[in-house]
Amino acid sequence: MSGHTRTGIDSPLVRSISATLSALPAYQSALADAPPAYTEVGIRHSYYTEDSLDASAVTFGSRSRYDIDVTQLWIEAPVGGSWSVALDVQNDAMSGASPWFVGVGLDGEPGVVMSGASIKDNRVEVGVTTRYFWADGNAGLAISHSDEDDYRALSFAFDASWNSDDNARTWTASASRSNDTVTPVKERIPVFIDEESLQTQSLYFGVSQILSRTQIVRIGLSYTMSEGYLTDPYKFADHRPEDHDRWTLSSGYRQFYSALDGALQVDYRLYSDSWGTDSHTLEVGWHQNLGRHVLAPYLRYYTQSEADFFSPIADREADYYADDYRLSSYGALTAGLRWTVQLGDWQIETQAERYQSDGEWGLFSGEEAPALVDFWRATVGLTWRFD
Amino acid sequence: MTGIKIMRLPVLFFASLLSLLHPATAPADGAITKAPDFRLPAIANADGTIGLDSYLGKVTYLDFWASWCGPCRLSLPALDALYKELRSEGLEVVAVSVDVVDEDSLDFLQRYSVSYPVAIDTTGDIARSYAVGGMPSGYLIDRTGVIRAVHVGFKRGDEEKLRQEIMELLEE
């Protein structure tokens, strides 16, 4: 349909219907602005494993790093005509070692001293989301609690989306808050705090626009502010500012190709924070419908600049300092593949992803940290929907 | 919020919230709208083509739906129940799928089977002539062929309102 508006039709008959309806809602997608038509129950199990560090990068300690087993369980159900409720439970079983500090190795190059004996920790997160739907939009309230040996977080999030008159544009706004408490476990390595707290608040505003029958685009801006204890208590040479302000500008684009029965998915995010880190994230994916199957490969490129107070070997005399590889400049490439099968009311999903990072792959200059992370993650999941 | 709505407040966030507190507004006086006629290929519960002209003299609910429409998973079974209940009193239901491909509709009807006739409008011409404002959209047409109510969208509980409107027309 080119250049035809809904009300641009000539007969008086249709004009009167059009006038009647011009302000009425339409569904922008099958999921928008109506509670789900069915109840969904699902389970996912994921395995995350980091590559061992190169022998040359480790001065002392184990070369092996983190492994995490993640189990996600959820139920999401419509309640009455206008509400839905979701309950999410997630368990993360973590084990392994992580970098304690970076020193000068026997070869004179920076080398990692690992945290020694294997750490075991378990994190349990429980979240409840209620959502209200009306003709032109929906709003949700989510409460979540996360608990592990050394970290507790309670967070609240509110979001609302509403559609324009012609339902071609959707506005979204959200606000969230998280209150976290850090209580480091002291048996592993020297720790200098007992209990610290951290408050984080975040705002997001975005808009999506239908461009044609097969194209949709969105853009959004977010601001996050943290105040409190942001230092990593398990790192020997880590002292970070007590404030952290972060901005993101994110955008996404989807285009459906009906001849191929598939869609191109492009997402880009620009990030900038008060610690001097800027980053770019670009993700490109393809979603191929194949009858009951879907194959969705994707590629992700990420690059960040180092934080102002980062150096490969921390200067403990400075106001703020860190040798954490996560604050260094580097680039990372991710490749993943997702495969889902729909069998009646059941859906099976499998996904695998490889992540590799390298100081040379970044767009920003800076000294490379010796402990950049590479990992695999894989997921299997089963979802059941019933009316 | 999917009842008969002839006039609506501007679509604003808070206005929408507020409008939930008010009952649906009545049709404007004198807004007489004849249902546009059509002839479309049948895909279920009828042979050949389906035309609105053969329903003149009956209370008819004309429903536009699509296989990709989420709320249609609720509206089709609900309409089928109403049809089975009120058919003997003179209610007719005609559904028009706006799917581009027949198979998508047939797959959907296998999952959510209905007993009323279903036609398909792959070009969207008939949906356009009815100025369909959302999916699903239902038009309640009286015995003289005049559109008396329009339902856009569908949620649980809407079948009650719809049943009442149909009963009123059947008693006319």
Add this chain to the structure above:
Amino acid sequence: MKPVVVKLIVVCGLNLLTGCAGPEPVAPWERGYLADPAMQWQRSAREAKFAGHVYTSKEASSGGSGAAGGGCGCN
């Protein structure tokens, strides 16, 4: 911010917002392709949550996908 960053905002932002031509009206019955799961912003809500958690705990950046979540699980 660096000039390259500003340039990227402008180019990506404008390109994505305007597309090749302006938006054309899309009628409610023409939204079948837009309703396809291929056109969703997230692969799935739970996958997005997990992926977001992994990237956020291994990279310096976070946010941009909506509201912030809780918990750390970052080592």
